[in-house]
Amino acid sequence: MNFASDNVSPFCPEILEALTKDASVNAPAYGGDDLSQQLDAAFSELFDKEVAVIPVATGTAANCISLSALVSPYGGVVCHHEAHINEDESTGVAFFTGGAKLLPMDGPAAKLEADGLDGFVSGLVDRGVHSVSPECVAITQATELGAVYTVEEVKAIGEVCRKHDLRLFMDGARFANAMAHLKCHPADVTWKAGVDALSFGATKNGAMAVDAIVLFDTSLKPRIEQARKRSGHLHSKHRYLATQLLAYIRDDVWLKNAAHANAAAQALADVLIKQGASLTHAAEGNELFIKMSPDLAAKLRDAGLMFHGWPSLGADVYRFVAAWNADIVQITKLNTTLG
Incomplete structure (x- = not known):
């Protein structure tokens, strides 16, 4: 019994069936295929809002490419010190953003708390060009210590972000596990609570190799697509990422x-x-x-x-x-x- 990680698991039958079905035909490359064209509509229905979806093959790419559109090269990203982007992405955030700095803080069970976040941001000393100003807050759902943010907790963090004019990003590598625990509509704990972008994890939970960048601010899509291409994460056979994601959300798999x-x-x-x-x-x-x-x-x-x-x-x-x-x-x- 291997409990070292959920990454050790194979891909689930529904994903295998979809990949097998779509493996025998030619299709336009780089997202021009019919399956890729269905992603935005399928995820818009899932989240009850018009969204833009950009598939990538890894969680690191989903997190870091997302942040590259939410923060400038000289800006800061507030996160928990246990956050995956701080502890497990090497220098990925700085690389993809062109230099943005992580500003880690504490909180119980790897969670940020709204009051603590407000105090942390308010307490940062602005020394002009000599300091780093926060531009984004990143939270993880579920956290690296297995805790789940409630709808109310995310809403409170979203309010702090609005107060300080900060973007809000959600690392959702285990978003499905959080939703299975919360049993709420996915809209309630994302865009309705103030989240601008979500990395929607699938690889840990039955997919072969795909995570999705879900943009609730669809104006970010061109910038994200440019960042994905520049970083080498635009797949030529894009349809094999799309078919995994479509099978993954179909029938609530x-x-x-x-x-x-x-x-x-x-x-x-x-x-x-x-x-x-x-x-x-x-x-x-x-x-x-x-x-x-x-x-x-x-x-x-x-x-x-x-x-x-x-x-x-x-x-x-x-x-x-x-x-x-x-x-x-x-x-x-x-x-x-x-x-």
Whole structure:
């Protein structure tokens, strides 16, 4: 049982079927095909608003290309210090934006809180050309520690952004897991709450290799398309990105997969708690951060489980990530296996 990451999972049957169906015909390149032309309408229906959709093959590209249209080369992006763009994108944000600086701050469970954000932005000293002024706020849904922003929390952050004339970006690598937890309309926690752009994750949740940049401010589309081309992320066989995304949102496959991953994580949490472990904080998506003894960790590894230590939360804290294809029946049998 591999809980090292949801990236270890294969692509789901619906994606495979769509790719197989569309693999045998010629089609115009670089997004001129019929499938690519359906993306804006399909996602506009999903979000109940006219949106522009730009597919890319990686989450790094989705995040960094999005930010390149929201912040200038000499501007700042406020984010949590645990944010993926700060901890795991190397210098990607600076590279894609031409030099923008990340301005990390703290918050519980890798969340930004509206009051703290307001105070942080207000407290930045403006020294003119000698300092970096924030131009954008980036939040992650669900966060790197598995927490989910409520609709009210995102709205409050959106209000702070409007107060300070800042753009709001949402890293949605696990957006589906957050939505499966919230059970609200995707519009409520995105554009209605003030989000300008979203990286809509699919690769971690059943796709082969695609994430989508979803622009709620459609005027940004030409700039994003230029940035995508310049960075080498415009696929010639664009239709194979489009067909993944269309299959992913069709019949709510994205939510079904995410709900299963969340349920698997909860089942695993129940097992580990019975074994004497504890959660560092509430598990709201498909990630668990578990405090347990080295003996239990060794016992789990001997039973065939794969997972990582998470030293930023403590030497005895470990991360488990359940994927869309996790075997819940096998997970529930662990109590018997472990004794």
